[in-house]
Amino acid sequence: MATTFVGGRHHSPACARLVAETIEALRPAHVLVEGPVDMNDRLDELLLGHEPPIAVYTYYRDEERSHASWTPFCDYSPEWVALAAGRACGARVRFIDLPAWHPAFTGRGNRYADAEARYTEVTGRLCREFAVDNTDVLWDHLFEVEPADGLADRLTAYFDLLRGEATTEHADVEREAYMASWVRAAQADAGDRPVVVVTGGFHTPALRVLAAGAEPGWPEVPRPPQDAVGASYLVPYSFRRLDAFTGYQSGMPSPEYYQHLWEDGVAGAAEALVASVVGRLRGRRQPVSTADLIAARTLAQGLARLRGHADPSRTDVLDGLVGALVSEDLSQPPPWTVRGPLRPGAHPAVVEMVAALSGDRVGALHPDTPAPPLVAAVTAELLALGLDGSGEVDLDLADDLGLRRGRTLHRLRVLGIVGFDRLAGPTGGGDPVFTERWRLTPSDRRLPALIEAAVHGATLEEAAGAALRGRVEDAPVDRLAEVLFDAALCGVTALSDDVVTALTTRVGAVADVAELGRVLVVVVGLWRYDGLFGTAGSPVLGAVISGAVTRVLWLVEGLHGGPAPADHRRLLALSATRDAVRHAESVLATGRGEAVAVLGRVAADPQAPPDLRGAAFGFCWSLGGGADVVRAVRGMSGPRTIGDWLAGLFAVAREEVLSADAVIMLLDELVHALSEEDFLVALPALRQAFAYFPPAERETIAKRVLVARGTGGSARELLRIDVDPVVVAEGMALEAKVDAVLAREGLA
């Protein structure tokens, strides 16, 4: 009985080679592999003949938590190689780690992340000792570019050192105890024949101790609780996603490079990397001269020699390229020196280097691979609605079929399935658009996205509903209106009570009136009109409206400030609040009386900004507050405040102003009485204020002014000036200046 532990790093070509050699040499009875034990019955599925990268995608949901994670495999993953090599030599191959849904994996998205990344103290010291930037460089230096002799011993020494000094997390202890129980059982079963155990090297030292002795009887496979929902499916994976894990989730970076290393060796991988970077840069029309390439190669060779590598390693090549190709300062350290994603604004050469390291290889599943029910449901639904093709599709939402097709497409869009893009359609509640245009583009990324969306449910309606509920809970407030509108578009109207509570709490905590206004505009629109999507009178929307109105009233009273340009978004918020009070009073917790009282105080508050006071006044007026509008206008008639005050008034109470002749006459009188200088001061704000009237209404106002002044002429002509008003204003300013000079010199 002999057990050989091969502890390496996940996705390391050197370790994969070692695994293959060890299994071939020992021809063991059992090959035990770190991987989800609940997939053991489905190993045939894994070995159907896929093209890696692929991953086992696992989702899980119970009352307390939901979790999704991936177990990714590439051609050069030691675990993947162990499966194939073990089968080939007739060994019994098994996964021995806890299932992905097990609490030990809470918070882990990538099963094959580097466990040692969580124990940085030791690795930090090793990096200093070897004078390298980070553990990835250290790993290349010690294992990937070194000749294979003695690799097993070096790995053992490395991981013994790491493990020896780290105190282990509880989750790791739990997993190791479970894995060890499988090893003991395999040892008992194998008798005199060898056993090979392939795990992450960080676990090996512990396993070696825990697995001493034989213990007949295979361990039990943990079962998820009764009420939990979860499953595992194979998904096609991509190098880009594999490389996108960061922090504690990250594993070996640069999959494309290591794929070449696996296929062609160190020198071949270096060549391929340079070729790929240069090809990409030239493809983007960035100049790369032969002299640059010579310099890059010289530097890479020099660095390899300095660092003691026979052939240039990954970072030797990259350092050489960056030295030769970048001739200005970089805005951030090259990403291979610091471990982590590239921030925006990076040098184009560095961007292409990172892209070349990641590669764009996408895996493919064998056609016989089972898929979750959602995939079949969606395929059938698309087929039934005639949406399985490509190109542009026009929908008439007033028509029942059109509405159903629209809902299906929106549900797919909400789930983030690629290739369903809406080109045109209604943009908010009450939008009188009843047609939609979509573009369908089939893509090979659709299948993985659908498999992963299966976490939300088995049918499209169920999945989209669950996804939207999740978004309602997580969305920042400025996106909330969008989420609620999406829900309407998807035909998801029933949101549970706790979602409603969460929503109102969120709305109640917003600190910006303008943001609330945006939510209110959309939601009031949906609540009032939308017979089309069935949202009119919806209690969920009612709750949001009520919460938002209460909050706006609270915030508005605290807004103070002197004269400032009118804030259009703030005014819209007040107008939307007014609409809510006027049309949706039945659902409001704060009634009309309180609202008018609050805004009456704001309108009278000399500390409040003028636009807000105007809007508050309009609010009360339009809700029948019985205010004396003429007096109010007179009170705000200073040239610095009148325009902004009117902007507020017009934004909220346009119709009321139009029907009150006295106001228009008063404004005419006030403007007429302004001195030349004051008029210029007030002009910009006045123009902005009158922009709240559509052209036809402006014409009505002009007509009334003409009638009142007793001068004939066309009101339309009055509004249509040939000269840009800005030029007129500048001319007036110039005239005023000339007059002033003349007066100063006594020539006036």
Next chain:
Amino acid sequence: MSDNKKVQRPPAEVRFADELARLRESDTAHRPPGWALSLQGARRFIVGDPRAGITRKFVGDPSLIDRALVTLATTRGLMLVGEPGTAKSLLSELIAAAVCGESTLTIQGGAATTEDQIKYSWNYALLVAEGPSPRSLVPAPMLRGMAEGKVVRFEEITRCPLEVQDCMLSLLSERVVAIPELTGPDGMVFANDGFTVIATANTRDRGVNEMSAALKRRFNFETVFPIADLATELDLVEQESRTLLERSGVGVQPRRDVLEVLVTTFRELRDGVTSSGQPMDRLTTVMSTAEAVSVAHAVGLRGWFLRGEAGTPADLVECLAGTAAKDNPDDLARLRRYLEQQASRRKGAQWQALHQARHLLPG
């Protein structure tokens, strides 16, 4: 130079003379022509080798040193760029000391730098008396570096006028200085093995953009970044400020918790991100490690000479107003907001003391 105690800051080859001597003795690896140490030896000198008693002299990515040394072994010059205070000049001094054993062949770039200070000038008394001769020639760093096969350091090259920078072009590509006044073999000074140039430029003052493309092509650019992690920067600030304080006759060590507050403040104001990852305003002033060291020094001096203790967060606030805000009222407002809103949320007595002392900011 005979009595080093009087020298405020001896050059690197003097400060680390015994380390260099030991490295030279034990260095068996292949040396590039004209070099005093092998690449491996030079690298050990800079990144340190505790077992051989070689201290770590530069805190930063070791790969930067690798790239810099390999660049110098090729025919290109090395251009170190980065924010002020990222130890570019220190690094160039160390590299020069390691590669050729001499770091004093230095040209300090500035608006007033002329070609004379780069190539050569004349001893005019001798010139008038004897006519042009090697005796009356006064070699400047480039000429000496080329003739002796040494490393020439050109500090702040982008502060020089373009036309002066351009006189480097032919020197770097032809590797020869022509002295038309002299005849015969003296008229041409050829560069010997070991000659190379390390230039530094900072990205704040006058961007590197103003270098001509032709000159850029003769250099490999290396960007020197601020220290990436808090612990390393804190250690460095502690070590450096302790040395400075000892030299200033201060009898106590700086307090680590005060320094931690100081370094964290500097890092957050420099990056515009709090340590918990929230975005905040960053200062326009340079908040480099070197500045942090000088603030730590000043805090220690205030504490010791005013009250006989190690310095408190209140001293820190007073010093910050001068370093961080300088004469920029916007930065002062940002600093005040930082002390008001960020410092108050942190745990720890020193943070609270910092928050309490916020009213010491001027204005």
